Amino acid sequence: MSDVLAFARPASILLTGLTTDQALRTAAIKHLAAVIVVEGKEIGSDMVEAAREEGIPLYRTPLSKFESCSLLSLAGLRPYRDRVPSS
Numbered sequence: 001m002s003d004v005l006a007f008a009r010p011a012s013i014l015l016t017g018l019t020t021d022q023a024l025r026t027a028a029i030k031h032l033a034a035v036i037v038v039e040g041k042e043i044g045s046d047m048v049e050a051a052r053e054e055g056i057p058l059y060r061t062p063l064s065k066f067e068s069c070s071l072l073s074l075a076g077l078r079p080y081r082d083r084v085p086s087s
Helices: 002-007 021-029 045-054 065-074
Strands: 013-016 034-037 058-060
Touching: 002 021, 013 021, 013 065, 021 034, 021 045, 045 058
Parallel strands: 013 034, 034 058
Antiparallel strands: none
């Protein structure tokens, strides 16, 4: 979650294998658009409740993080990258 706090941009989507309310709390701090739990992991009631409290959509997929990212990319979603000016 420290990388999310350091690098995530508002309105991004968080794909994670973590199934605790901490993932949702971190997403709320960074104003993320949604959280997707990968690998079909079970989502506990604490995470569901945190999603409701924070108003953040919470999804679960049986796909791996790699497969999920690939499909999102094919659908046209592009990652945010800091642009380094060319010299």
